[in-house]
Every structure is written in structure tokens, then in C-alpha cells.
Amino acid sequence: MLRSIIDDSNPAQSIEDIIKELHINGPVSSTIIEKLSYYKRFHQNVFEIYEEKILSVLGLFYKNKHPTNLYSFVLAQIGELYQEQYNNYLTPVQASIRYAINSKKYISISAPTSAGKSFSIKHHIYETNGDVVIVVPSRALIAEYIETMKKHFGNDKSVMILPFVEYVFKSRNLRRIFILTPERARELFTQKETPNITLFFFDEAQISEEKERGVKFDVLVRRVEKIFPSAKLIFAHPFIDNPEAQIKKHSLSDEDAFTYSYKHNTVGKIFIQKHKNGKDYYFSPNIKDGHQSKNCIEFNGSFRDFAFDGNKTILIFVSKKSLYNGKFLDNYSDYIKKLTEVTEQKALDIIARVENLIGANPSHQSTLVYLLKKGVVIHHGSVPLEVRFLVEKFIRLGFAKICFATSTLAQGINMPFDIVWLDNLRMSDATEKHRALAFKNLIGRSGRLTDSPKFDYGYVYTENAKLVATRLNTDYKLSEESILETEINVNVDNKELIESILNESFNDELNLPQSKIERLSNQTTLDIIILILDLIYDNSENLGSNLRGKENAVNRSLIKKRFQQIFQISLNRELNAAEDRVFSNAIAIILHLMQNCSFKQIVGIRYNYISKRSKNREEPPEFSQPANRLPSKNLKEFSLFENNIQAKNISYDTVVFDTYDYLDTVISYSLSDVFCGAFQNYHNITKDDRALNIINLFKYGTFNPKHILFLRYGFSAEQIVTLENYVSHITEDEIIFDTPSLADCPEDIRNLIDWYLPDSI
Structure with missing residues (x-):
């Protein structure tokens, strides 16, 4: 295929044939879109003659609002119709989605990353009445949605956009749009009055297939359907063959549902592989054995030189391990050294804010900050959320030349790059099917749709073309049975939660299974909570005053022990050695929060300890178990840093990332529900108001009532x-x-x- 395109003696006729095929079948074939990419690459002058028609037949009406040929003019009438109906020049896919949303209660759709499914759903959200909840798989997507929503609503003071569930600013008659993870969405069910939510949008809903997160996702869907029976539910996925499975697995009404798997592609990809002979080749993953040499075309020159010429943006996919140990830079340090530092004031302001947030300074040297100054970004799920917001803004403003990222970017974040460079092909997903889906999402970052009147395409570079082709051609089907039913007898630590949802014994007020609450209500648990509160308050109102300094080490140790006893009661088992280490580190951070320590202060304390700042720094670093979700019965003991490294050489950034993971993954995700439920239950029984401060500490990271109100209004801790x-x-x-x-x-x-x-x- 590639040779016939490159050597085509009559490209005009071939392009016309492609337009005819697209007109009949639509852009549902990856091969057709790939052909367009190669014709634009190798026959640009001829391609430009037909580019307007190509945009029209692809349904990209917003790119060509004023057609200059009859064919495009005729097709443009479809775009004008959509503009009249929906006030936007939608593509046929987007218009189909809008029609479905307007006419059905349950919508479950799938489409490639560049099809614009989220665009249609967002515009419906803009125009609908009532409060809306957007559920995204991780905090990585929250920033993008907040940015998009605020950009649309501008200074409309009747719409409040929040990344958590809060009902504040009651003096205003507000419409609220909540952008939440499944974990944060649990707060919807603890409100004093049932909120007026008219629509739930579950983006990247394929997380329902993941064992741990899938349980929480499906639990959320079941609770939403029970508590908000009149709300519209929308599920959106990429590259799923059977989106109707979401309707079946939750027993939603088929008659009031719309499901469809759109195959439409509008952005091209050109694939490059490095052969074992050291040369670079064009290859096609869309034809049989397209990765083999006989079907490849040699790239003229070095693709590395082409990619790193300073004029293109590059997303380099690396492993999280390499980001932690610094090896991700090994193949790119020479190029990065040659980059000039950014000088734009907006970029410098962002860098200064990042430095301040993480506490970077000459004593705490940060590779993340050093790279930002060169226009190079690090992006993964353990970058602190506020820093991630700033990094993504840095990219959107065009300051980033390179982005080193993990599969976090596969979760639908709209940060397009000219080139996706696959330095690593390892995915953390459990099965090859899941890895293939995450991979398809990842390469969707290459050549995303722009507003310019041109056909868009990007490049994907790899050293393992066969694996790339295999993953791109691996189909993905959702299970038609909820993970709640399939995992109930497999995951022991989740069994109690699942059973409570299925038999409707889940306590919505305390956000825990009733059986767990019963254990947390026994006298032993209540006595332990009293001991914790007495230790923390020490007969005074000054929370945490007797926890500071070496003289209070015994108190801190006792508090850790008491908290662990409560957690073990909630689990109905003891923690193993590795779980115990994670739990101990998490409570140590909670104790720092009790003493009003900021994030950067906590990072500094942990870094100084692990790097043996006051000891022999030529020795290995202090052992510190990395953050990990709890419970995790099979977790093994291992150190954040390898023993063959000297304490003085450990990475400050790694401590930053690990500390954030403890706050996010361990405290917020794993411990908050249990301790908020336990202390709220204790308060319900005893009316001891001291317990409310502990709840606030786990929920907001502070017990300062004024600061909590600022957080509830949507301001960050940095801004307060x-x-x-x-x-x-x-x-x-x-x-x-x-x-x-x-x-x-x-x-x-x-x-x-x-x-x-x-x-x-």
C-alpha cells in the first residue's frame, strides 16, 4: 500500500477515488484515513487541491464554513442544518449524539478519541437545566473539564463549577456543575437534602472493567440510579465494540436507551519504526504484516533528527519507574541540553508557582523544575494535582516542546502533539485487552483535530512495530455482567462493599456498608476513638499541640497504633507487614497536617529523613515503603529507593510524587471513607464535637474552619x-x-x- 501511494503517478485520481469511498461509507476505515495522511505527506500540492472536499466529506463543517466549490457547498448545507438545530457546526457523529441525548434517558456510546463525542455532550450540558455531574476516571481529567467549562461560561455568575461536591454560596441562585472522580462523587449521597441533579456524564466509562476502580464505578452507577431515578445517564468510551453493555449490566431500560459504536476517524496517523538495522521506515499497522520489511518504505534520513528539529511538539511515552529513577532522560539529555530556556513571562510565572508548590530550592533540587525551564514537561498521575494543572496550562499555552508522560495521558486528556514517541510499550493494565485499549487512547494524542482548514495528521514512532500493530487491531468488548457480580467471591476486601450494594444494606449517610458500621459501633471501637481524641487534644482545644517534637514521639506512636486498630476493625483482619508500613507513613502525614504543615513542608520533612540529611549521607537512604492503595493483601515490602544509591543522591521529585500519592491514593482514596465514617458514627452516638475536626482533616487536609470554607468555594490551598x-x-x-x-x-x-x-x- 505505502509504495503504491508514494510512487502514484496519478494521485489526483486516487484522491478522488478516496473521496468517493468516503462519501459512500463515511470515514469508518482506519486504512482510508491513513491513505489520506500519506497522500498529504507525499503529494501535498495535489492534495491541497482536494483538501476542501476532503474536509467536507469527513463532515468537518466547522473547518470550512465558506465553501468555494459546488461539492463542498452542497455538503455544507448539512453543517448549516446542524448549526440551526444545535447552534454549532457539528460533524455527523456529533449531531447523532446530540439527537440521541435529546431524545433518550440512557445513552452509551463509543467513538475514537478524535471523533468529538465529548464536544457534543459538553454542549448539551451547557444548554441543559439543573445541576450536572461529570464523572471522570482520575483527577488528571478534572483540570481539563474545569478549564473547558469556565472558558464557555466565562463570567456567568449563575453557574458554579466545582471539582468536589459542595453546596455553598447559597445567597446566589446557582446552577452547579460538579466534575468528580468516582471516589469524590460519593459525597453526593451524604448531603442533607437530595441535590437537584438532572444529568450524569460518565466519561471514559470503560474503567467499569478494571477490578478495583471498576467496583467503585459500578457501585456509583447503581447508587445514582437508585437515588436520582429521574436523571439522564450518559456513558462515553473510546474504541469499544459494544457500549450497550453498560445498559445491560446495570439493568437500565432498553426502550429508553440509545447505544452505538462509532468507528469514524478524522485525524490521520503516520507510523514510523526503527528497524534492527538502525534505519527508520514507514509502516502500516492497518494491513497484514504491515510491519515487515517487505511492506515498509525507508524514511529519508533520521526520523529522530526530523522529530527533534525544534519545530515539533513531542509526547514521549515512558515508564513511571524511569521517571522515578531518572533514567527517562538517558536517550534525550543531549538534545535537552541544547534547548534554550523559556523567556516568556507567562511561562516563568507558571514555573515560579510550581517551584513554590513543591518547595524546590538549591537544597531541594527538582528535575521537574529544571526541565520546565527548558520547555520540557513531566506528566503522570503522581504529579501533585495543582502542579499538574499548571503543567497542562504550560502545554496549552504552547511553551512545551517535549512532554514525558505515562499512560495517565491515555485517559482522554486533550493535549495533542505532533509526534507520539513510544519509548516504552509496557502498560500497567492487567490484561492485553486492557493494554491495547489504553494504547489506542495514548496514540490518539498524535495529531488531534485543530480548528484550521486543513486535514490533520500526526506521527507515531516505535521500535516494536509488530506489538503496535497487534494492539491497534485488538478488539475490546465490555462485559455484559457488572464486576459487582463477577468479583463478589474473588476480591475478599471488596466483598463486604459489593454485598451491601447488592442487598441494599449500604449506609448512604456514613458511606460504608452497614455491617462495617456495626463493627465500628462496638464499645471497643468507641473507646479507641476516645483515646485518640484525648491524645490529640490533651484536655485542650488546641488540636495537635502535644504531637510536636521529640518529647511527644510516644504520643504519635500511640495515635498511629489506635488509628490502625480502627482500620483493622473495619477490615475485620490485620494488616500485613507492607500494608502496615504504608499505613504508618500515611498516619505520619496526617499528624503533620494536624500541625498545619503545608504540602511542601511535609515533602521537605520526608526528604530530609529519607536522604539522611542529619546522618551519614554516603550510606543508602532510609527505608520508605512507597504509597499504595489499601487494603492490598498481597502487597510486598520494598523501598522507594534502591539500596545501591547513596542517600545524598536520591531524587527530590520522587519524594514529591510519593508524598502526593500518600495524600491522594492512600489517605483520600483508601482511608478517608473508613475514618470519616467511624468518627461521624462516633459523633452521632456521643455528640462529641472533637470528632468533627478529624473528619475535616481526612476530608479537606485541614481543620481550620475558615480554610475549609475557602476550599469549599473552589479555591486551592495555595491560593488561600x-x-x-x-x-x-x-x-x-x-x-x-x-x-x-x-x-x-x-x-x-x-x-x-x-x-x-x-x-x-
């Missing part, structure tokens, strides 16, 4: 210190800013608070 100077009054009902101080307010602060101000100011 500055904002306190401009706020005269804050409650659940309203936030009032000090008008005189706003006169001299810096522009960035004013932009941050403008939505919260009354129009008269």
Missing part, C-alpha cells in the same frame, strides 16, 4: 494564604470581599476572585 487578605467575611451562604483592599488588588488575584464578586463592584 493570599486571598485571606481580601476577604472580610465567609460562610456557607456568602463570601464577602473587602472592597477597599480590592482597589490595589493585583490583576491575577482580581481575575481569580472576579466571579465571586457582585456585579456592582
Whole structure:
């Protein structure tokens, strides 16, 4: 195929034939879109003559609003019809989705990453009434949705967009859009009154197939259908053959459902492989044995030189392990050294904020910050969320030349690059089927759709073309049976949760199975909680005052032991040695939060300890078990750093990432439900208000009531210190800013608070 395209003596006729095929069948064949990419690459002058027609036949009407030929003009009438109906120049796929959403209660669809399915759903959300919940698989996607929603609504002060469930600013008649992970969405069920939610959008809904996260996802769907029976439910997936499985597995009404798997592609991919002979070749994963030499075409010159010429953006997929041990730079350090440092003020401001957030300085040297100064980004799930927001903004503003990333970017984040460079093909997913799906999502970052009037394509580079072809041609089907039914007798630690959902004994107020609450209500548990509160308060109102310093080491040890006893009671088993190490580190961080330590202070404390700042730094670092979800019965003991490294040489960034994982994966994801439920249950029984502070600590990371209100209003912990100077009054009902101080307010602060101000100011 490739040779016939490159050597084509009559490319005009061939392109016309492709247009005819697209007109009849639509852009449902990856091979057809690949052919278009090669004709544009090797026959650009001829391709440009037909490019307008190609955009029209692909249904990309928004790229060509003023057609100059009869064919495009005729097809453009479809786009005009969509514009009249939906106020947007939608593609046929997007229009089909909008029609389905308007007419059905349950929608489950699948489409490639560039098909624009999320675009259609977002625009329906813009126009609908009532509160909306958008459920995304991880916090990595929250930033993008917040950015998109705020960009659309601008300064509309009747719409509040929040990354957690809070009902504040009650003095305003607000419509709320919540962008949540499945874990954060549990707060929907603990509100005093049932919220008025009219639509739930589950993006990247294929996480229902993952064992641990899938359980929480399916639990959420079941609870949503029970508590919000009139709400519309939308499930969106990429590259799924049977999206109707979501309807079947949750016993939703077939008559009121729309399901469809769209195969439409509109963005091309050109695949390059490095052969074992050292040369680079074009290859096609869409034809049989397309990776074999006989079917490949040699790339003229070095693709590495082509890619790293300074004019292209490159996403380099690497393993998380290499990001932790620093080896991800081995093959690229020479190129990075040659890059000039960024000088744009907006970029420098972002870098300064990142430095401040993680506590980077000459004593705590950060590779992440050093690379940012060169226009090189690190992106993965353990980068602290606020830093990730800034990094993604850095990319969107065009400052990033290279992005080193893990499969976090496979979760649908809209950060396109000219080239996806597959330095690593290992995926952490359990099965090859799951790895193939994550891989398809990942390469979707190559050549995403733009607004420019041209056909878009990108490059994918690999040293294992056969595996790439295999994964791209691996089909994926959802199970038609919920993981709640299939895992109930497999996952012992989840069995109690699953059973409570299936037999409807889950306690919505305390967010725990009733059987677990019964264990947490026994006198032994209540006595342990009293001991914890007495130790923390020490007969005073100053929470945590007797936890500081070496003299209180015994108190800290006792508190850790008591918390562990509660957690083990909730599990109905003891922790193993590795789980115990993770739990101990997590509670140590909780104790730092009790003492009002910031994130960067906690990182500094942990880094100084692990790197033996006050000991012999030529020795191996102190042992520290990496963060891991709990419970994890099969977890083994291993150190965050290898023993063959000297303590003085450990990576500061690795401690940053691990500390964030402890806060996010361990404390928020694994421990928060149990301890919030246990202490709320204790408060319900005893009315001891001291317990409420512990709940706030696990929920918000602080017990400062004013800071908690700031967080509930949507401000980050980083912003609170500055904002306190401009706020005269804050409650659940309203936030009032000090008008005189706003006169001299810096522009960035004013932009941050403008939505919260009354129009008269």
C-alpha cells in the first residue's frame, strides 16, 4: 500500500477515488484515513487541491464554513442544518449524539478519541437545566473539564463549577456543575437534602472493567440510579465494540436507551519504526504484516533528527519507574541540553508557582523544575494535582516542546502533539485487552483535530512495530455482567462493599456498608476513638499541640497504633507487614497536617529523613515503603529507593510524587471513607464535637474552619494564604470581599476572585 501511494503517478485520481469511498461509507476505515495522511505527506500540492472536499466529506463543517466549490457547498448545507438545530457546526457523529441525548434517558456510546463525542455532550450540558455531574476516571481529567467549562461560561455568575461536591454560596441562585472522580462523587449521597441533579456524564466509562476502580464505578452507577431515578445517564468510551453493555449490566431500560459504536476517524496517523538495522521506515499497522520489511518504505534520513528539529511538539511515552529513577532522560539529555530556556513571562510565572508548590530550592533540587525551564514537561498521575494543572496550562499555552508522560495521558486528556514517541510499550493494565485499549487512547494524542482548514495528521514512532500493530487491531468488548457480580467471591476486601450494594444494606449517610458500621459501633471501637481524641487534644482545644517534637514521639506512636486498630476493625483482619508500613507513613502525614504543615513542608520533612540529611549521607537512604492503595493483601515490602544509591543522591521529585500519592491514593482514596465514617458514627452516638475536626482533616487536609470554607468555594490551598487578605467575611451562604483592599488588588488575584464578586463592584 505505502509504495503504491508514494510512487502514484496519478494521485489526483486516487484522491478522488478516496473521496468517493468516503462519501459512500463515511470515514469508518482506519486504512482510508491513513491513505489520506500519506497522500498529504507525499503529494501535498495535489492534495491541497482536494483538501476542501476532503474536509467536507469527513463532515468537518466547522473547518470550512465558506465553501468555494459546488461539492463542498452542497455538503455544507448539512453543517448549516446542524448549526440551526444545535447552534454549532457539528460533524455527523456529533449531531447523532446530540439527537440521541435529546431524545433518550440512557445513552452509551463509543467513538475514537478524535471523533468529538465529548464536544457534543459538553454542549448539551451547557444548554441543559439543573445541576450536572461529570464523572471522570482520575483527577488528571478534572483540570481539563474545569478549564473547558469556565472558558464557555466565562463570567456567568449563575453557574458554579466545582471539582468536589459542595453546596455553598447559597445567597446566589446557582446552577452547579460538579466534575468528580468516582471516589469524590460519593459525597453526593451524604448531603442533607437530595441535590437537584438532572444529568450524569460518565466519561471514559470503560474503567467499569478494571477490578478495583471498576467496583467503585459500578457501585456509583447503581447508587445514582437508585437515588436520582429521574436523571439522564450518559456513558462515553473510546474504541469499544459494544457500549450497550453498560445498559445491560446495570439493568437500565432498553426502550429508553440509545447505544452505538462509532468507528469514524478524522485525524490521520503516520507510523514510523526503527528497524534492527538502525534505519527508520514507514509502516502500516492497518494491513497484514504491515510491519515487515517487505511492506515498509525507508524514511529519508533520521526520523529522530526530523522529530527533534525544534519545530515539533513531542509526547514521549515512558515508564513511571524511569521517571522515578531518572533514567527517562538517558536517550534525550543531549538534545535537552541544547534547548534554550523559556523567556516568556507567562511561562516563568507558571514555573515560579510550581517551584513554590513543591518547595524546590538549591537544597531541594527538582528535575521537574529544571526541565520546565527548558520547555520540557513531566506528566503522570503522581504529579501533585495543582502542579499538574499548571503543567497542562504550560502545554496549552504552547511553551512545551517535549512532554514525558505515562499512560495517565491515555485517559482522554486533550493535549495533542505532533509526534507520539513510544519509548516504552509496557502498560500497567492487567490484561492485553486492557493494554491495547489504553494504547489506542495514548496514540490518539498524535495529531488531534485543530480548528484550521486543513486535514490533520500526526506521527507515531516505535521500535516494536509488530506489538503496535497487534494492539491497534485488538478488539475490546465490555462485559455484559457488572464486576459487582463477577468479583463478589474473588476480591475478599471488596466483598463486604459489593454485598451491601447488592442487598441494599449500604449506609448512604456514613458511606460504608452497614455491617462495617456495626463493627465500628462496638464499645471497643468507641473507646479507641476516645483515646485518640484525648491524645490529640490533651484536655485542650488546641488540636495537635502535644504531637510536636521529640518529647511527644510516644504520643504519635500511640495515635498511629489506635488509628490502625480502627482500620483493622473495619477490615475485620490485620494488616500485613507492607500494608502496615504504608499505613504508618500515611498516619505520619496526617499528624503533620494536624500541625498545619503545608504540602511542601511535609515533602521537605520526608526528604530530609529519607536522604539522611542529619546522618551519614554516603550510606543508602532510609527505608520508605512507597504509597499504595489499601487494603492490598498481597502487597510486598520494598523501598522507594534502591539500596545501591547513596542517600545524598536520591531524587527530590520522587519524594514529591510519593508524598502526593500518600495524600491522594492512600489517605483520600483508601482511608478517608473508613475514618470519616467511624468518627461521624462516633459523633452521632456521643455528640462529641472533637470528632468533627478529624473528619475535616481526612476530608479537606485541614481543620481550620475558615480554610475549609475557602476550599469549599473552589479555591486551592495555595491560593488561600493570599486571598485571606481580601476577604472580610465567609460562610456557607456568602463570601464577602473587602472592597477597599480590592482597589490595589493585583490583576491575577482580581481575575481569580472576579466571579465571586457582585456585579456592582
